[in-house]
Amino acid sequence: MKSDKISEAVVRRLPVYLRYLNELHKREVATVSSQELGQRLDLNPAQIRKDLAYFGDFGRKGIGYDVIYLIEKIRQILKLDQQINVVLVGAGNLGHALSNYNAFLKDNMKIVAVFDAHTAKVGTRINNLTVLPMEELSDTIQKLSIRIGIITVPDIEAQNVADMLVAAGIEAILNFAPVILKAPSHIRIHTADFTTDLQSLAYYLDNGKEEMNNDTAEAGH
Amino acid sequence: MKSDKISEAVVRRLPVYLRYLNELHKREVATVSSQELGQRLDLNPAQIRKDLAYFGDFGRKGIGYDVIYLIEKIRQILKLDQQINVVLVGAGNLGHALSNYNAFLKDNMKIVAVFDAHTAKVGTRINNLTVLPMEELSDTIQKLSIRIGIITVPDIEAQNVADMLVAAGIEAILNFAPVILKAPSHIRIHTADFTTDLQSLAYYLDNGKEEMNNDTAEAGH
DNA sequence: TAGATTGTTAATCGATTAACAATC
DNA sequence: TAGATTGTTAATCGATTAACAATC
Incomplete structure (x- = not known):
């Protein structure tokens, strides 16, 4: 296939493929079919073939996909064949948690600086990084x-931080504040919102299950 | 409208509406139109009207939606008119971060117990909760x-924890481990995966911008 | 050669958007 | 009455899936 506009849905599946391919590679599996992938990832095999075919002819008819080759190709597509430097703004609990995820972020993504607006936080260490004051944000982004940018500040500060990141020349933002950020259209923004996730889960809870537990069905309740 | 099968996309927008409506309410705005909502939330007004109409006739022609009434209705739809108890498994950094989000989770969702498999963690305090050992998981889920369930354990343990949660009668899982969990189909699972989020952002980075910064274009680099 | 599996076209399905009568 | 805005139908758009010739 090649060309055509690639939809966001397709792009968001690529990292999923990559993760499982890495696992296969670790297990020394040499080749995988779209059917196997689909089974494991709960996706339609045709969809997987189509997704991959947007970017090139990576498979071999009758054989499947070479695991190592496909890993290499997907990493290229996702631009993970070069190191991507990431800045984290907000050194609270969530910021701490994410900076530890460097383990997961192995694939050439690296948090190389952490910032916080509160003087109490500045100078403390997160993993092997010293928390820097916001004044140094722009310079650091350029130098490194x-x-x-990852935003893990309270929601009231999020838009302000986003503006600073954009002004400093950042290209994409992963936002953890429950806020809809405004930014120029060339800036890619993804908002990861636990609140929304949890609340939409609640919708699927099964009501009409008001049976009593026998062991708590005593008087006095 | 009413009835029809409600798609997940619709359900996932409801908490977004709710959040902004709460904000309007705090600002003492009495009424809002689908157009205003759409503008603020980057959504098509027709889509918002359609989403809401799946659940009832909440608006008034020529006027718009009563903010307080719509908040009440959406909370009912999402089952947030009753307290929903949540358990957190995994008392690491991310678990810590989430338990603090109780602030955000105000709308009747509450983390009421925290568990961890590591004896070092058991007995420590997270916010106002004592971390419990896994042996007590099932009993606690039933009693409370x-x-x-929210899973914030390392990926190798995630499936195991999911199985335990399911066995204990949990109805939905919010999973933060970068793993595709298997569970019976009546269990609702949502996986929130930073790695995937970040890697798909990388795709949108603009290559072909290798212009030199003037201020660093010196010899010796 | 027979079996497996790709890449791709065509068919289907579902979600978004436009348009407008109803009505506040 | 004139203006605004809903709820809903019809049109559009886009994404998923089925099917199959090509070929390893």
Whole structure:
């Protein structure tokens, strides 16, 4: 296939493929079919073939996909064949948690600087990084060629931080504040919102299950 | 409208509406139109009207939606008119971060118990909760009528924890481990995966911008 | 050669958006 | 009455899935 506009849905599946392919590679599996992938990832095999075919002819008819080759190709597509530097703004609990995820972020993404607006936080250490004051944000982003920003500040501060990141030349933002950020259209923004996730889960709870537990069905309740 | 099968996309927008409506309410705005909502939330007004109309006739022609009434209705739809108890498994950094989000989770969702498999963690305090050992998981879920589980354990343990949660009668899971969990189909699972989020952001980075910064274009680099 | 599996086209399905009569 | 805005139908758009010729 090649060309055509690639939809966001397709792009968001690529990291999922990559993760499982890495696992297969670790297990020394050499080749995988779209059917196997689909089974494991709960996706339609045709969809997987189509997704991959947007970017090139990576498979071999009758054989499947070479695991190592496909890993290499997907990493290229996702631009993970180069190191991508990431800045984290907000050194609270969530910021701490994410900076530890560097383990997961192995695939060439690295948090290289942490910032916080509160003087109490500045100078403390997160993993092997010293928390810096916001005044140094712009300079640091430029000096370290940081391209992605993660926002883990309280929601009232999020838009302000986003503006600073954009002004400093960041290209994409992963936002954990429950807020809809405004930014120029060339800035890619993804908002990860636990609140929304949890509340929509609640919708699927099964009501009409008001049976009593026998062991608590005593008088006095 | 009413009836029809409600798609997940619709359900996932409801909490977004709710959040903004709460904000309007705090600002003492009495009424809002689908157009205003759409503008603020980056959504098509027709879509918002349609979403809401799945559940009832909440608006008034020529006027718009009564903010307080619509908040009440959406909370009912999402089952947030009753307290929903949540259990958190995994008392690491991310678990800590989430338990603080209780502030955000105000709308009747509450983390009422925290568990961890590591004896070092058991007995420590997270916010106002004592971390409990896994042996007590099932009993606690039953005693406290816990309906939703949040998984913040390392990925190798995630499936195991999910199985335990399911066995204990949980109805929905919010999973933060980068793993595709298997569970019976009546269990609702949502996986929130930072790795995937970040890697798909990388795709949108603009390559072909290798212009030199003037201020660093010196010899010796 | 027979079996497996891709890449791709065509068919289907579902979600978004436009348009407008109803009505406050 | 004139203006605004809903709820809903019809039109559009886009994404998923089925089917199959090509070919390893």
